[in-house]
Amino acid sequence: MFSCIGYAATAPDQPLAPFSFERRDPTPEDVEIDILYCGVCHSDLHMARNEWGVSTYPVVPGHEIVGRVKRVGSDVTRFKAGDLVGVGCMVDSCRTCSSCKEGLEQFCEAGMIGTYNAPDKHTGGMTYGGYSKSVVVYEGFVLKIADTLDPAAAAPLLCAGITTYSPLRHWKVGPGKKVGIVGLGGLGHMGLKFAHAFGAQVALFTTSPSKAEDAKRLGADTVIISTNADEMKAHAGSFDFILDCVSAPHDINAYIALLKRDGTIVSVGVPEKPFQVVTMGLVLGRRSFAGSLIGGIPETQEMLDFCAEHGITSDVEVIKIDEINTAYERMLKSDVKYRFAIDMASLAA
The missing domain is CATH 3.90.180.10 (Medium-chain alcohol dehydrogenases, catalytic domain)
Known part of the structure; x- marks a missing residue:
């Protein structure tokens, strides 16, 4: 010792x-x-x-x-x-x-x-x-x-890196996919960087209009103000994948409604109180609501090597x-x- x-x-x-x-x-x-x-x-x-x-x-x-x-x-x-x-x-x-x-x-x-x-x-x-x-x-x-x-x-x-990299890789985010990242914090900013590097069309959901410029610097093609009902409605049924990085209480059903048929939303933020999911929102579009932890050692090494190759850091x-x-x-x-x-x-x- x-x-x-x-x-x-x-x-x-x-x-x-x-x-x-x-x-x-x-x-x-x-x-x-x-x-x-x-x-x-x-x-x-x-x-x-x-x-x-x-x-x-x-x-x-x-x-x-x-x-x-x-x-x-x-x-x-x-x-x-x-x-x-x-x-x-x-x-x-x-x-x-x-x-x-x-x-x-x-x-x-x-x-x-x-x-x-x-x-x-x-x-x-x-x-x-x-x-x-x-x-x-x-x-x-x-x-x-x-x-x-x-x-x-x-x-x-x-x-923060592997927590966002792993689900994006597991659900095969890449070119031709419309991807949403909910929240611009420690997790969300890495989600933006990875989704952009993977070649997806990337949108950030935020309650703060002031974050729009930074979100685009980090890789967002579009910024959607989640408290604006008209903006949210304009994207209904259009996302292949949404990564929810928010740990504060929020309405998960508002994001489920934005998924395409067979789309998936994955939570990595782990709010203190359980989500109240309206099952019909999943059933009608054969949508999936999933969770993800970190990644295993091989995938974490893969992520670090990817970051070195593409110059990605926090x-x-x-x-x-x-x-x-x-x-x-x-x-x-x-x-x-x-x-x-x-x-x-x-x-x-």
């Missing part, structure tokens, strides 16, 4: 603060990573404040990790010291179930091991995330990141670690374009 420092929440009503803890020494299959940047995901806030009712304290958040390999175990073959690498939302799984064998570790039948706030078989405690100086991860859950990508802007790809505002509590409050107000990335060099030794 070795000493590590990070920032943790010690109770749901307490701000994140400096925290010292122990990391395991690398096993023969492990990679030790010095963390350069860690993205700030809304789920970090949910977990720090126990808004999902599953947090075990202390919580060291962070699952959008980019860093340099410091050392590797004796059996590691894919990485060496100095490599630029990433770690996303999971650090292990059972590795033997049908989902794991298919490279869909996010659906591990025994339950994937989250990067933080998950049982840690090595320490007997809980996993601690990327708001810290370093992390030790099994080689199979470490990802290669091209040196051509800005490491700060690449960090959110490990969650739009980030880099902050110091001692600004994290202010960043959480700003995130709640959507006061960030479009993801915070923590410069971990700001974490005092």
